[in-house]
Amino acid sequence: MAIDIRREREAGSHAGPASRGESAEEAGKLLGQWAMVTGAGRGIGAEIASYFARAGASLVLTELPAQMGLAEGVAERLKSEHGIDALCVPLDLRDLEQIEQCVRSVEAIASMDYLINNAGVNLLSPALNLTQEDWDFVVDINLKGTFFLTREVAKTMVRKKRGSIIMIASQHGVVGNENRAPYCASKAGLIHLSRALAIEWAKYGIRVNAISPTFVITDANEQFINDHQFQRANLPRIPLRKFAVPEDIAKSVLFLATDSAGMITGHNLVVDGGWTVI
Ligand SMILES: NC(=O)c1ccc[n+]([C@@H]2O[C@H](COP(=O)([O-])OP(=O)(O)OC[C@H]3O[C@@H](n4cnc5c(N)ncnc54)[C@H](O)[C@@H]3O)[C@@H](O)[C@H]2O)c1
Numbered sequence: 001m002a003i004d005i006r007r008e009r010e011a012g013s014h015a016g017p018a019s020r021g022e023s024a025e026e027a028g029k030l031l032g033q034w035a036m037v038t039g040a041g042r043g044i045g046a047e048i049a050s051y052f053a054r055a056g057a058s059l060v061l062t063e064l065p066a067q068m069g070l071a072e073g074v075a076e077r078l079k080s081e082h083g084i085d086a087l088c089v090p091l092d093l094r095d096l097e098q099i100e101q102c103v104r105s106v107e108a109i110a111s112m113d114y115l116i117n118n119a120g121v122n123l124l125s126p127a128l129n130l131t132q133e134d135w136d137f138v139v140d141i142n143l144k145g146t147f148f149l150t151r152e153v154a155k156t157m158v159r160k161k162r163g164s165i166i167m168i169a170s171q172h173g174v175v176g177n178e179n180r181a182p183y184c185a186s187k188a189g190l191i192h193l194s195r196a197l198a199i200e201w202a203k204y205g206i207r208v209n210a211i212s213p214t215f216v217i218t219d220a221n222e223q224f225i226n227d228h229q230f231q232r233a234n235l236p237r238i239p240l241r242k243f244a245v246p247e248d249i250a251k252s253v254l255f256l257a258t259d260s261a262g263m264i265t266g267h268n269l270v271v272d273g274g275w276t277v278i
Contacts, residue, residue, distance in 0.1 A: 039119030041070025093145025
């Protein structure tokens, strides 16, 4: 069964937050708070940033140095649409010094209430062909860099005795799949890292949770997901028979990050249309 991705994205739950009928309270409920979103120049990260901006949060958007124009475009749009503050900071998660500089460069202005670890990469290859560089590329960004950024941001949260951290993991961190061994391993690592940090940092009032999406249709991968062979192979594995859109993930992040989920920590919220329950 083939689906029309464009129509999927335009339908019902795929409209933007302003058309979703949220109450005025929801629209402004994060006024005066700061959220850092990594890899926010496009895709799921840009959508998460939009949802936090609509809720009134001010933003620190990080992006790869070569992609800063994308983050700046998102920041300008959100500032003019929602009247929030938005700072853009270059960050390559493979560079541990840059991680520290990134956090230090904003801490005088912005004391982070939320950290959304969205930036991540995948690399499709049979495990037998993987090089050390391939492995390090994926694991250094998805797991190692994400941990060190989280630790740096958490230092401020510890001082405030309050904070909420979300890891964007994947269904492939819950169940395996072929040709993506470092991705599966790194995302499973993120889910378990969330649990470990949730236990360790609960005493500081910091909650740590993960969100694990199924395939999400973004501008960058729309063509790939629109491929009939891809759909034939993957849609039957999703009981709801649809792929996710960035709004599905952003809504879940906003719920899990904020006080609506104030009693939830160490959880992995699977947003997969049922992929992992088959
Ligand atoms: N799209 C999907 O189907 C899907 C499914 C499950 C999970 N995810 C996860 O959701 C997150 C966002 O995915 P997306 O589809 O929007 O991807 P994307 O490639 O569109 O966005 C990823 C972002 O991370 C940034 N980035 C890449 N390398 C980086 C590095 N070294 N340091 C800092 N930032 C870096 C990119 O510039 C980009 O802005 C990722 O963690 C991904 O693994 C995506």
